[in-house]
Amino acid sequence: MKRDSRLSSVLHALLHMAEHDGPMTSETLAECMNTNPVVVRRTMGLLREAGIVASARGHAGGWTITADLGTVTLRQLHEVLGEPAIFAIGNRNETPDCLVEQSVNAALDAAFTEAEALLLDRFADVTLADLAADFARRHAERRARKGVGNAK
Amino acid sequence: MKRDSRLSSVLHALLHMAEHDGPMTSETLAECMNTNPVVVRRTMGLLREAGIVASARGHAGGWTITADLGTVTLRQLHEVLGEPAIFAIGNRNETPDCLVEQSVNAALDAAFTEAEALLLDRFADVTLADLAADFARRHAERRARKGVGNAK
């Protein structure tokens, strides 16, 4: 399969929303993420169910962040997206009769479980506010490099 | 994408070969792994290039382990298989111009890098000999449960 980049996508979208006053439409978000408005709605719909964003229809409608940026972690977003499979490699058969394969699975599973726990812990450490702060830092750096006034 | 289960497959094959006297044909291995002989040849061919197994054609041909079981780690096998992508989730765009996306990527990459390092460390800790020992333990356990004589 393709790699699942929805977590990356929603983070991108959320940060743009955080930097933007007022609601952003699916179309605007889709443009800035180089994708399709329907994909945006599908994904953002999950965040809405979790109370992280709100949507409004009609004129001046669109998507708005409702949660506090400091309380939303990458881990929570991963969960909201349905906890998609993290690993692209895995066991051929999850419940084998073959004892040999059971040994193999046990060894691989142990390693995968540890790595997954570490990844989720790291995800739990990072909030949207952290990312926004990192973005602000990068933005200031770029302005400094280019000279104030040419900042874009 | 589908999940890559070649590491699981080759481990399964190697352990069966370790338990078996003489060479095993691609067809036999394919049967016990529920796959296709050509797939077996393709994958085992990589191990042959790495000096882990040898193949012989013709009558009484097939595959044999040439390496010492205690020296072959899961990590080495992962490398021999071409270091396939470990994660099924990832960034939408690896080299974005957008500063927002750069922040997102940096945060995700940091977490993925750590988790990958941990996984590879764990893989480096496990040898084929360890798996063979684990299999022997499971085998003895089952024989004990079923009673000697009914062991299968």
Next chain:
DNA sequence: CGACTCGTAATAATTAAAGTTACATGAAAC
């Protein structure tokens, strides 16, 4: 020589994500 087995190229099937089209629903503007 003939059966057996690997070696390999080319192609199809499978699977899951992402994209697209189409249309319904609801809200604000006029």
Next chain:
DNA sequence: GTTTCATGTAACTTTAATTATTACGAGTCG
């Protein structure tokens, strides 16, 4: 109230990746 804008969703297509299959070439043992 009708038009316009935007979300909500279902159905379908496209894309990217692994895995499976077919077909045939080439070496090896009996």
